[in-house]
Amino acid sequence: MRKPIHSADPLLRLQASITARDDQLLDWLYDHGVLTTDQIATALFPSLDFTQRRLRRLTLLRAVDRFRPNRAYGGSYPYHYVLDQLGYDHVHAQRGLGRPRRDQARRRKHSLTRRPDLPHLLGGNQVFTDLAAHARTHPDTELTRWQPASTYHEPGTLYRKGGDPQIITAGATGFPRPDGAGVWTEHGRSVPFFLEYDTSGEHLRVLIDKIAKYERLYVMSTWAWPVLFHLPSARREANLHHRLAGIDLRAVIATTTAELRTALDVSPADQVWQLAAHGGRHRLIDLPYTDTDHDDEFSTHTAPDQDGRAA
Template identity: 50%
Template sequence: MDDPVLRVQSQLTDRDRILLGWLFDHGVLTSFQIAHALFPSLDFCQRRLRTLYRLRLVARFRPQRADGGSYPYHYVIDQLGAEVVTVDRQERPPRRDHARVERRRWTSSRTLAHRLGVNGFFTELAGYARTHPDAGLVEWLPEAACARAGAFTTRADSGLVRAYQPRVRPDGYGRWAEDGARVPFFVEYDTGREPLSVLVGKLAGYGELFATIGRAWPVLFWLHSAARETNLRRLLADLPPSLLPVATGARDHATGAGLCPAEAVWAAAGRGGPRHRLADLARYVVDGRDYPGEVV
């Protein structure tokens, strides 16, 4: 019997496999995000996406704008693509309706804009790394993976691995490498709709997480606007002193300056001075069993 997975595997490039893995893990990406992250040009990207679409590895939809016209194509995993990913990872095969459920989820989801925003943050990093040989997005985990028990573990004194069920739900986790520096980080993507007090309230969960695992990594608040960032920083300044590593950045400021999240857009909470590059935040990483366990 003809195996469709075997039939297409020989036609896939390493870049195709990265893309299929991203769609399987992160749900949806626009053609512009995919092009920026993985391809030298939009035309080249669109040609390859058409091929993957014809092979039924990816599916696509195109939302309509309220004021007329349409958005660019949004790509999701198709069933055969999901099967290829699970075979490559030696994981359990996907449900028979996996692709259909995912496609319906994102074509009708009220959280589509938020998910695209989070994914855009990481594809901007990947695009920067594509053109800077000394930089790399080493790891990218979605919200669902961050929330699983065992996503972040630590070795207790007994030598046993202790799994922890995080109370906080980051929008994403990543590890960035550049010029010899390595920075694990969490992302909180702000749409501008939540009260800033809700964002501040999330720090208690991060404090609990870091105290439990004995490590601390920067928590990045990627704000809707510079005004929102200024107001959030005022609230953070009113908190008791803490070693919890927090940095803020504003999308409109970064866009206006022609910068991406890898560059000097980050202001460390509770500290003055110029803005930091993402790699510079390595100075705030506490790795090992020496995190003092302060909870906000």
């Protein structure tokens, strides 16, 4: 006799109900921890109402869970979504990782709700969800890859064949730990990049120290990606460029600001990136990089210029 639907295995019930868009969301929450309702809506869905209905369904299926932090001066923030335990079960099954810990969702949610730098994490995630939103409404563009900060926490992950072995042996403190990394594609071209998301909570010299680490990586390695510094204000950006003036940087450092993007209502894909020691603004896809591994994988690079960098 056929079992009634309510007695079916919860994971099978979830997998029977899930869509490709749900799969993308669960993958993002697994890799990047937390996203708000608005971030999910702009990146994946046609409307906020549609998003809220789908998130309610995924919550009932125990694929996702949510929390709502309180504001310091009253009220609360929008819902923040994380994976529930069945969401972990689903992602692990899809990735062939074996069963997760039975309390994995509870432990992760507990960590995120008490994370002091949660606004920083959400801000970095916002840059990537803005790129995904741009791709959703612009044909022939794609956020081809989005990697979390943890991908590059160990210096060995920054090593490529032909580079200085000290990248592996020198320890993590002398090398950058980006807030995320990605690959952006437009019309058959792609560019890899690192992201540094700044809330202005740190002294400017901390940003200079980060840039020095990227410069060190440039000198010791065989590849170089543009490093995107997303800053809160024009004043912060001007001060950073002033501090960098006169330094012969070889690493590709590009900056933009939340103020500029808000005023122009543009995405990180647009012409908002200012290269250190250069005037004008550039589109993300036009930023230079050096990486033969990337070119071999994506086969979307343009011809290199005289310095060996993609044009």
